[in-house]
Amino acid sequence: MVRSDGFWVASSRLDYARVEGDFFLWIWYSVLKDYAKRFKKDRFGFTRVDSQVFEEDYNLDRRKVWRYNRKLEDKGLLVIDRVKRGGRTWLGFKLV
Numbered sequence: 001m002v003r004s005d006g007f008w009v010a011s012s013r014l015d016y017a018r019v020e021g022d023f024f025l026w027i028w029y030s031v032l033k034d035y036a037k038r039f040k041k042d043r044f045g046f047t048r049v050d051s052q053v054f055e056e057d058y059n060l061d062r063r064k065v066w067r068y069n070r071k072l073e074d075k076g077l078l079v080i081d082r083v084k085r086g087g088r089t090w091l092g093f094k095l096v
Helices: 013-018 023-038 051-058 062-074
Strands: 047-049 078-080 091-095
Touching: 013 023, 023 047, 023 051, 023 062, 023 091, 047 051, 051 062, 062 078, 062 091
Parallel strands: none
Antiparallel strands: 047 091, 078 091
């Protein structure tokens, strides 16, 4: 998959098995793995990404991001930070 800025996102077949054959979740899981490598983790171990980054890179709004993350969370591949930290805190996630 190629992002709008020309970067490639690689996926493995093992990840495809983890998402039980769902193509779009496979791609989304690969995107989150890429973000986890590129962005720093906070003191709680969550990778925080601004929703505008998702929109600029992949043209996805917050609702779609939330739906994909929810599906990955239901499969046990992702943990979402649901703690209210005050102010405008970006989406926080951990890959399992």
